Amino acid sequence: MSEKNFVDYVKICCRSGPGGSGSAHFFRDKSTPNGGPDGGDGGRGGHIILRGNEQMWTLLPLKYRKHVIAGPGGIGKGNNQTGAMGEDVILDVPLGTVARDVETGEELFEISEHDQIEIIAPGGRGGKGNTHFKSSTNQSPRFAQQGEEGVEEWKILELKVLADVGLVGFPNAGKSTLLASLSAAKPKIGNYPFTTLVPNLGIVGYRDGRSFIMADIPGIIENAHEGKGLGLRFLRHIERNSVLLFVVPADSDSIKEAYQILLSELEKYNPQLLDKQRILGISKTDLIDDELKKMMSDDIPKDIPSIWFSAVTGENILQMKDLLWNTINS
Template identity: 60%
Template sequence: MTEGNFVDYVKIHASSGNGGKGSVHLHREKYITKGGPDGGDGGRGGHVIVRGNKNLWTLVGFKFQRHFKAGHGGHGSKNRSSGADGEDVYMEVPLGTVFRNSETNEILFEITEEGEERILVEGGMGGRGNWHFKTSTNQTPRYAQSGVKGQEVDIILELKVLADVGLVGFPNAGKSTLLAAITSAKPKIANYEFTTLKPNLGIVQHRDFQSFVMADIPGIIEGAAEGKGLGHYFLRHIERNAMLLFLIPADSNDISKEYEILLDELRRYNPELLDKERLVAISKSDMLDAELMDEMRIELDKDFKDIPYMFISSVSQFGIQELKDRLWKMLNS
């Protein structure tokens, strides 16, 4: 998936249908000149309904269609015939889509399961026909209810990426290079910070035709939890990953400190993120010789007592198969 096709934030306008009018009608047929009221009910207005679709990965379709309008209910008629219900409109969205009210920013609901349906905007109720209003003192009511008008709302759609493994690291840590090395994804790769501005997804092919999904989350910077840079825009995608792979380059000034900064940003954004399984990968390890790697291990064993770590190189493929095996084992443990 190219970065330009990954859309994870859109605003739409949804309108439900008006309810149909109830009918004012008095029964008339041959030899019956004064039949009672028999006006039918109006049909309900159409709903705007959201449906989860596991085959969708992005909100790109909503770039081209942002207005959704359901049909109006039909009017009631004689012989207590009800009007037809308005046509419902269905919006198919990827799993992990959050719906917010545009004015209040309140979360309305979230779609997380295949085929899950939620009514986004309810259609107006149809009006009741005049036969409902017949009483002992009013045998021929000549009035009926009008249908209830539909609703119009502006809604914000936010997509939180659903992936098995989320790549976490500072800008230019080699996340896109790793994704390109172990999946068929083709993310933009360049030697400058914030090359990646939107998440990239790739499917990692493992042994025996097994696979899992990896997401390259755009680089985090210090202060991201407070919204610095594009902090909240990036961090929300990490919430839906089953486990986190921290990527720290071998030429970092202080690997342990960099890991702690990343961890602290996640903690401040959402403490629950620290409950996820974690693995630290020291990237760009092709620049290290065996002796230097052994020296680094002595320090890292002290700092990463409870968190597993390993050395990898996406360019030379060093440690890549071992990384895939380890990720698979952690995902299925």
């Protein structure tokens, strides 16, 4: 997934259509020169609608579309004819798109299914025609209701990547190398922090033609929940992963401490993330020998399944696939 093409955050101004005005019309024909009111209602203004599209992976189409404007409702007509509805604007978005209010930051809804439709900016209601205002004391109302104004509001759209397995680790922990070895994905790999700037998705082939999706997500640093580093941009993508694979390099000062820092950042961002199934992968084992592995065994957390691996030499890569598949389907 190209960094230029992957967009997971946009802010757009949504202007829904105003409702059409009702009609103050009276029925007239050759035999009825003084007929009663028959003014129709105004049409509803156009909505701005988000629609889930499972074929999309990015919010790129909305990056440069800062203003979205729906059509106005038509005015009512005589003979109780309702005005035409304003033209709706339908914006296709990837699954996992969350809509928020700019002012409050409140989450309005999440698009999670294909063809799911949500109104992000409702059109104004059409005004009532004069036929609604006829009464025993006013048989010929000469007024009608104006249409309701549409809304003009700024909205934030955020994308959360959907994957079976999400890779959690510090920058340069070996996540991209692992994804490249398990799948056909070609993430950018380098020996420096923040090589990965956008989520990369890979389809991991398994036995008998089965497969699962793995996401390499920008590396986390301490206090990422406060927005440091890639901060919140990283953390929201973790929310939609079924299994979290924590990747800690074998040459870390303390594997247990590194894992606890990662776990703490997830808990501070969203405590519900701790309910997800977790696996600890100790990467870069090609840098140490078996004797050192044995010495480091006491530094591995005992409350989580763990596996040593090297994406460079292929050590335990097949066993990693088995562990991930069994965890996803447990």
